[in-house]
Amino acid sequence: MAAKNNSYLDQVVAQQAELEEDLRPAFARSAPAPAAMPIPPGAPGPRGALAKRAGRVGSVRENTPQGPVEVRVSGWWRWRTVLVPPNAFVVHTRRGAAEPLHIGLGVSFRFDPTKDSYLVVPGAIQTILINAYCICSELQGVLVQGYVQWIIDDFATAYRKLDFSDPEDPMRLVNVQLREQAEAAIKDKVSTMAVRDVLSDKQPIIEELTARLRTVAEGAGDGARGLGLSIVTVQIKEAVVSSNTLWENLQKPYRSEQNRVARLAELDAQEAVSVREAAAGRAAEQRRIENERELAELRARNDAASFDRESAERLRRTEREHEVNREVADLAQQSALHTLRLEHEQHAEKLDNARREAERAAQRQEADLALAQAKTRVAHEAALLELDRERVGIDNANNRNAATMQAQLIEALPEIVDNLPTPTELRTVQIGGDTTGLASVVAQLSDIITAIRKTGQS
Structure with missing residues (x-):
């Protein structure tokens, strides 16, 4: 049976190795580290936070930038100036001097590398x-x-x-x-x-x-x-x-006490809730009974009021129907009287129209008789005028001679000429003989027609 590992011993060994590495000076840390205390066979190495802490010894330092304080050095060879930040301590010593030449916070100075030395430390x-x-x-x-x-x-x-x-x-x-x-x-x-x-x-x-x-x-x-x-x-x-077991055991009394208090509080709450629920149930039942009683009374009052309204409405409707019937009877009687009056007026109007029509017929007969008489008289006068006109025509015909006929012909010439068709072309054909007589006659006729037209226009 394998022996149990001592985890606390492993932690102490790991911390001791880390401490030895941390306490080594800078010039010795590049050399191989001395062998740490041997770990018993089978014992596990550092775990958890110890493993991280042990691995931090070499890895962190390799990645750390050179110099935590940025110091600027200007100048050349033996005539240099060291500029120190205001939040850093500096000490400046020189070979042969028992005390530092400069010491303090943020002190800058001239530096000779052949015989001077200085140390800069952060002041934060x-x-x-x-x-x-x-x-x-x-x-x-x-x-x-x-x-x-x-x-x-x-x-x-x-x-x-x-x-x-x-x-x-x-x-x-x-x-x-x-x-x-x-x-x-x-x-x-x-x-x-x-x-x-x-x-x-x-x-x-x-x-x-x-x-x-x-x-x-x-x-x-x-x-x-x-x-x-x-x-x-x-x-x-x-x-x-x-130890997780010890931590749980330490918490158990408090947790048990809190569970007891919580359970008692829960029981008290349940009891209070049950009492409150019973009281609330009784109060709710009482309110329900009261509400039902109030609703019954309200329904009875509403039914009575509804019955009263319906009775009053039926009485009002009956009275209104009687009034309407009386009004209808009155209107019917008035309508009959109005009808009789209209019929009487229409009969009187018809009699009056008949009388007027008889008068108009008598007037038309008188007018027709007068017109017939006038026509007869006019016809007689017209016949007499026609006889006179025929007699005058006979007398004129009897008195007509050659000069009168020539004058009537001349008066009718313009109308005859206007009714003649318009010639589109003029063709002259001379077969023989003397045409001067005919041309002169035509020229004379044209001059007479033109003179007549001017006289008629003026």
């Missing part, structure tokens, strides 16, 4: 993340997570007592040392506390950790014994029990 606040695997007084594993923020307070003391020689990250070794001191302080404090105290009240751990770090960094009132650093804040973010 540094944050250290802490993951302390602790053992409490009940011998149970607890993971305490927190962070520490610190800043350089006295650089003249800090650069002498701390190692800022790492060109990639001058604060790396200082952060590693402070982190290890913080983890040791947390482990010491947690070892004297119970699991419930660690989980419920983290203030004792914060106070212990703050006191120890300030004693180391600030000297606890004696600045000469400090490191020239100032602790800004110390916080514990979380404490987690490593």
Whole structure:
């Protein structure tokens, strides 16, 4: 049967290897790392957060840019000038000088590479993340997570007592040392506390950790014994029990109590709800009975009112029908009287028309008689005129001679000429003989016709 692995021992071994690697100086980190404590056969390597933390030793440093502080160096050979950013500490020393030539925050200076040296360190606040695997007084594993923020307070003391020689990250070794001191302080404090105290009240751990770090960094009132650093804040973010079984067992009493309280509250709520539902049911039934009674009374009142309205309406309709019948009888009587009156008027009008027609007939007879007399008289006068005209014609015929006939012919010539057809062409054929007589006659006739036309137009 294989022996059980000691996971806590594996964690301690992994942390020890990482710490040794972190504490090695920059010039020694390129050499092969010394062999770590051997791990028992069959034991698993670091897992979870430890594996990430162990793998962070080499990989992160390879990708870190050279120099966290951007320092500009201008000039040539021995006449150079170093320009330091305003948020960085610098110390400038020269060969043969017992004290630094320049020291402070953001101090720029002239630099001779043949005999000068300088160190630039960031002046911003540094944050250290802490993951302390602790053992409490009940011998149970607890993971305490927190962070520490610190800043350089006295650089003249800090650069002498701390190692800022790492060109990639001058604060790396200082952060590693402070982190290890913080983890040791947390482990010491947690070892004297119970699991419930660690989980419920983290203030004792914060106070212990703050006191120890300030004693180391600030000297606890004696600045000469400090490191020239100032602790800004110390916080514990979380404490987690490593064993899942223990964590569940710790939660069970509270969960059971909460379940009991919740169940009792549920029973109380159900009882209150049942009582309230019974009261609400009774009240609803009472309201329903009252509503039914009110509805019955309202229906009875509505039926009575409806019956009264119907009776009044029937009486009104009967009275109205009697009135209408009387009005119809009156209208019929008036219509009969009006009809008789119209018939009497029409009979009188017919008599009057007959009388007028007889008068018009008598007048027409008189007019026809007068017209016949007038026609007879006119005919007689016309006959007499015709006889006179015939007598005058006979007398004229008797008195007509050659000159008169020639004058009548001349008067009729224009009408004769107008009725003659218009010639389209004139052809003259001379067979023989003398034609001058005929031409002269035609010319004379044309002149006479033209003179007559002018006389008629004037």
